[in-house]
Amino acid sequence: MILVVxxxxxxxSHVVKELVETEEVVVLDNLSTGHREAVDSRAIFVKGDLGNVDDVLMVFRSYPIKAVMHFAAYSLVGESVMDPLKYYQNNVASTITLLKVMMKFKVKKFIFSSTAATYGIPDVKLIDETSATTPINPYGRSKLMVEQILGDLAASDGLKYVVLRYFNAAGAHASARIGESHDPETHLIPIVLQQLLGKREKISVFGADYDTPDGTCIRDYIHVTDLAHAHILALQALVAGKKSTEVYNLGNGHGYSVKEVIETCEKVTGVKANVEIADRRAGDPARLVASADKIFSELGWKAERNLEKIIADAWKWHRNQEY
Incomplete structure (x- = not known):
């Protein structure tokens, strides 16, 4: 049985939807940012907090867990700067609680959802796994701290793990039953689609004078279903003994500018966006794009769905929502 925190x-939730096709799955979530209805009905759901050792112990005592996948982190960069202790408590301390219980029950296989924020602002066209890890905010630092803890546990206790670093998950499941729903919403594609649905007055583009082809920032967008498949491939490699300690980037290799994203949203929906050019945000690099050559060569994974598919699936899901 696979535990998905x-x-x-x-x-x-997208990983669970794919994982239940081949595995028995138990989900542990406190629903602070998640949604109970997003969990596939074939999975066992347990409401509990990763930071509460009794909740975690209960799951391990109740179910024969063979591996753990970890998605239970806070992930808002701005909030992490304003409230760093919240991020270190949840993203680091609560993960330590989970790892302690795993070691107690001799569960030694772990998939960690990390982030390219661990790299900070690297001065390279394509970020690969050898790029320096110099995070510039508490969110990125909290993820890197866990990565370092995993390395130490691999040396001391034989933990086998895969770390997956990525930038912007986007899109929705093709069924439109689950999708991207944050409060507050900070991600570009859902913000644009909400504006095209009339739920926002305008879209603010923060800077149009960057050293990029159209002047707007370039970022890496990956369909959430592609991300789910990468996590499952990583799990299969661990279970089969093909991998023991590995870090992989998940990216599309070229990225899309803010203007390209908005224009593609307009093309897919047939609706014209109301765009406002605003001042740059402090700390926004012109380009952040990840190389995924390593995971392609070792596990055979690559991003299959392009920007139009990402947006089309997201649009289908957003139109079904009640705002």
Whole structure:
């Protein structure tokens, strides 16, 4: 049985939806940002907090867990700067609680959902796994701290793990039954689609004078279902003994600018966006794009769904929502 912590959240729920096709799954989530209705009915759902050792112990005592997938992190960069202790408590301390219980029950296989925020602002066209990890905010630092803890546990206790670092998960399941729902919403694609649905007055583009082809920032967008498949491939590699300690980037290799995203949203929906050019945000690099060559060569994964597919699936899901 696979334990998915944070399995009611955006990425976690999409992973669960794919994982239940081949595995028995139990989800542990406190529903602070996740949604109970997003959890596939074939999975066992347990409401509990990762930071509460009794909740975690109860799951391990009740179910024969063979591996753990971890999505239960806070992930808002701005909030992490304003309230760093919240991020270190949940993202680091609560993860330590989970790892302690795993070691107690001799569960030694772990898939960790990390982030390219661990790299900070690297001065390279394509970020690969050898790029320096110099995070510039508490969110990125909290993820890197866990990565370092995993390395130490691999040396001391034989933990086998895969870390997956990625930028912007986007899109929705093709069924339109689950999708991206944050409060507050900070991600570009859902913000644009909400504006096209009349739920927002305008879209603010923060800077149009960057050193990029159209002047707007370039970012890496990956369909959430592609991300889910990467996590499952990583799990299969661990279970089969093909991998023991590995870090992989998940990216599309070229990225899309803010203007390209908005224009593609307009093309897919047939609706014209109301766009406002605003001042740059402090700390926004011109380009952040990840190389995924390593995971392609070792596990055969690559992003299959392009920007139009990402947006089309997201649009289908957003039109079904009640705002």
């Amino acid at each position: 944070g399995g009611a959240g955006y990425i976690g």
